Amino acid sequence: MDILLNNIDATISGKNCQICYEDVTIDNYVLWCISDTWKLSEFCCDCVTQMIETMGKKYLQDIKNADCEKSLFRLLEADFPIYITDTGNIFGNKVDSLYFNNKVHSPLLTYDFPSSELLIIQHELDLLRKKILSSEVDYLSLIKDFINKFNI
Numbered sequence: 001m002d003i004l005l006n007n008i009d010a011t012i013s014g015k016n017c018q019i020c021y022e023d024v025t026i027d028n029y030v031l032w033c034i035s036d037t038w039k040l041s042e043f044c045c046d047c048v049t050q051m052i053e054t055m056g057k058k059y060l061q062d063i064k065n066a067d068c069e070k071s072l073f074r075l076l077e078a079d080f081p082i083y084i085t086d087t088g089n090i091f092g093n094k095v096d097s098l099y100f101n102n103k104v105h106s107p108l109l110t111y112d113f114p115s116s117e118l119l120i121i122q123h124e125l126d127l128l129r130k131k132i133l134s135s136e137v138d139y140l141s142l143i144k145d146f147i148n149k150f151n152i
């Protein structure tokens with residue numbers, strides 16, 4: 001990370017955030033660590049902060065609101081997101097650590113549940129996925145039970 005920080009002006013020069021298209025500047029750049037390698041994020045710190053705030057909640061809402069078997073199965077193909085990813089969607093690579101505004105930040109997504117409950121939800125979703133993807137079951141009622149159980 002030190003090498004990146006020492007050359008940060010050159011690293012961010014001419015870059016734009018791939019979500020909001022703002023110029024990446026010394027005030028809004030984000031570094032992130034993925035598989036032990038630090039690199040410049042393609043997103044600015046406003047967009048990364050927004051992602052952390054919304055990505056996990058959106059995943060659960062998308063499961064709740066999936067209006068066809070195909071879209072539900074697509075969601076269940078991904079692991080339950082606990083960390084921000086490098087693509088900002090559920091199929092990206094997990095980010096291990098974040099750095100912006102001169103500080104290291106947690107890559108944990110924001111949920112309306114305590115973190116202890118997140119692991120339970122992750123486990124239940126794993127079980128659901130196995131059941132739904134492996135056999136002919138009434139997946140709508142399974143999903144409904146899951147949503148009701150955690151009050152999503």
Ligand SMILES: [Zn+2]
Pocket residue numbers: 017018019020021022043044045046047048
């Ligand atoms: Zn942005």
